[in-house]
Amino acid sequence: MTLLRHLAVAAVAGVALFFATYQLDPFRNYQLATAAAYLCAVAGLTVLVGQSGQLSLGHGALMAVGAYTVALLQNAYGTTGPWMLAVSLAAGALATTLVGAVIGLAAARLRGPYLAGVTLAVAVTVPAIATTFDEVFNGDQGLPVYVDPPPAALGRFFPNERWQAWLALAAALVTMVLLANLVRSRFGRTLRAVRDDEVAASLAGISVARVQVLAFVVSAACAGLGGGLLAVLAFSVSPSAFSLTLSLFLILAIVVGGLGSLAGAVWGSLLLVLLPQVTESVTDQLTLSPAVAQRLQGNLPLAIFGLTLIVVMIATPGGLQGLIRRGARALARAARGLATSLNRRKVGT
């Protein structure tokens, strides 16, 4: 029943987005594709942090695992057939699942900031691994990623960005449906039980460690898929694209979007892609002397971004999704009040 409902929502969303990609220009399509790639990772992370209560500051590194796997496979076998890309992405997700299992097992006993510390240390090792094994990963320069052009059946002048958007959106929809089912399922309830009260959950017979590792593994798979998509969209992969900054921005996305909520993950991903551009264009509007402009360039958008985060967090502790929920409640209350007063008038009190 739940699965059907989710599939229906996904189908409707898919159709709407399909038409949207024809309305948007190539750059917007690229932004949409990037947001969809981020959504895979952000959705997995919000389930991990919000629903199972484990804080991970290292999901950027997990995205890197998926990205590098896809890069290596695509460069070696990218031309063998139209389905190769799907195989590469699946392999990327699988590789990241394995890494996630290792980290999850190592961190199973850790709680709160101690888990955060380990994941933070993992996040920082990405450039180190790339340079230590630089025959394979080519160190700081990174690797190019071979991707087949859009299928010939779509036409010679089919914009590559629209094809990228389709790929990323398809992957994101699949991820969202799977995660939505997971959250609604018995496993989801177990997750929340462990998050809310570990002792009670273990008294009820739940294996806390197993549940937590599974949650970590699921979120790792999503992150691997997201990272692989980013590699495909950018045609390249390098350590500085998956730095600690990315891991921290993923956290920002889930918190500002609405912790634990999949709809919040959507807001967060859009924020990651749109907010930097919005702040840049705001500062572009100001006309300044060249000396002042040189100081402000780059720094003012950064400051505005930071300020926005602080204000949003203080004003809406539940994130944007929390804001929408509150707005919905207020509207519903207003509507009911109106209906009641109309009713009363009709009865003639």
Place this chain on the structure above:
Amino acid sequence: MHALPDATRERRVVRRGLAALAVLALVTSAAACSDDGGSGPARADVPGVTDTEILVGTHQPLTGPAAPGYSKIAKATEAYFNFVNAQGGVHGRQIKYKIMDDGYNPANTQQVVRQLVLQDRVFAILNGLGTPTHTGVLDFLKAQGVPDLFVASGSRNWNQPDKYPHTFGWQTDYTVESKVMATYIKNEHPGKKVCHFGQNDDFGADSLAGVEQILGANALAAKETYVPTNTNVAPQVGALKAAGCEVVVLATVPGFTALTLGTAARLAYRPQWVVSSVGGDYLTLSGRLGPEGTPLLEGLVSANYLPSVSQTDDPWVQLFRKVNDEYNSGVEFDGNVMYGMAVGYTFVQVLQAAGRDLTRESLIEAVERGGFKGPGLTPFRYSPTDHSGYSGVRMVVTSNGVQTPVGSVYVTDDGDGPVTEYTEPPTTPPANGVPAP
């Protein structure tokens, strides 16, 4: 499934409706807001070129740890373009330079370059800065057919005419430079122990390859590397000291050159430093070391493919100083400003050569025809089969706080070609400072 109370159901419906509305609003607003590009009617076939304007774009680290120094380059190029625009532009067109910040993060470079090409519809990308950042956009620019001129990096990646026919380097690459530096060491410091300390990437590796080619594969007493994310170089400098190195070749960015010199001083270790042009500009280093550390720069040897900013009688330096005072708010005139203006000059030369009928193809053909003179000390190597830039360097020595050239200009290739002296007389700029058509 038990029925939900009315209030919850209503709330849920309203919540979903609001969410759907919000998504719709976002998508339509994103689709609606797009920047306008350029002035005047756009020519249907050539992006970024109108009858009155040429729009070019670049990606630079304006913020972040890599910003110091490099953030001045693009502004200097823009200042030179404004100077040219004030004198009528190129074939009647004004050059507009859109500078975007990528913070030296390749993920950001992807976004801003796509914005420049797909949304702003620039004519060409000029002087994109950074090896890891720019390597990531080569395939995209090739697929879009965008001219990718004068990449700001000495890597050999930009010299691949078969693979990337629209990408061109500009500055002397690291191997050419280090071959000349190694030849200098062989002549001036024979028999001494030579070591290499470089960045742990292509920059350091290419530099090391050049040194070993001239001095011999096993001639170096020690080879150390650093990563930009670890600012403690004491272990590496200590190792160089322990190996007894008398001459140390540095393939370091300015921050790490300063750091290495400072760390060595603290260990009472004073070898002869021979520094790559990337990290050897005296004014930049002096700014980093402060008044107490600047004496450490005495005797420092570096290389340069442009006239040194301290040569006040050089006509190029005089021209660019004048442009800097009038169009760049008179910022400190150091190697970065000189670099930016020199790149601008070369680009204007190419635009002039491409003619009034300006297309992306005519631009590429103009670069490949080559033959451009100045402001550099050596000729360019541009040809249909060679997309690298300047072909050599001249050594400079710091004495009494001034970086002065020493010896002649030498040219070589990045293979095993010999290092030969370049004896042509230096070039001079045109009287009005704008390249002739």
Place this chain on the structure above:
Amino acid sequence: MERFVFLTFDGLSKGAVYAAFALALVLIWRGTRIVNFAQGAMAVVTAYAAYSVTAASGSYWAGFAAALLGGLLLGALIERGVMRFVEQAPHLNAVTVGLGLVLLLQGVLGMIYGNEYRPFAAPVGQEALTVGGMPLVSPFDLFVFGTVLAVMVLLALLFTRTATGLRMRAAAFAPEVSRLLGVDVNATLTLGWALAAAVGALAGMLVIPTGLGLHPTAMDLVFVTAFTAAVVGGLDSPAGAVVGGLAVGLVLSYVSGYIGSDVTPLAVLALLLVVLLVRPGGLFAGVRARRV
């Protein structure tokens, strides 16, 4: 042998700075159960304040004092003005606000001072004193050890011997009961933040002269390393912060010296995993409640 001694002293001197910074993180954690992600950025702000004061007055010590006082002020301001609103909210909100503060502070510093690295003077020489031809510690290293030790002693005295310290510990341990007993919990929180920011400012003053220079992002890596050190030692334990800081400093130095500077993050991760696998609460974790 020479190399080992050299690397040991180098590691200890860097480790002392990590210890000081970790101490600041532990102070805030104990008081508010928040990890202050903006600690590094706050330390940079006070370092820039010191830079301006020193440039205007010509005295390093005036700048040093300005940094510490500025730290007290900044910590109090941020706690009262910003963090107060998220102290009762889910923990991640505080993390987000901290990260937002980092971006805001770095952006503002970049706008005021520009993005160039500025040389940052040290009060005493950084040339190593040699014993028998072997470079050991420099006067600056001794200054670092001395100040960190002094800070540790002062904080220990404050918390164990003074009434204010007792109030702060009570407010952190049992806020409701403390309020009932008349402790102004909010004021102690603000004081805790002010002290932590001052300690962080001190750490900044000690580490920036040894790096690439003063820049808005100068403390980013120090924050990551110090946070790791605090976790290794146990976030509830000031002694743990110091031991963790020194341990991380030594590991970084040995690995960089004997293996290579690119492998150091892997070594830190290994250290972290080894410690936490054995003691999930850090080296100096207190005894946990018995699990059912």
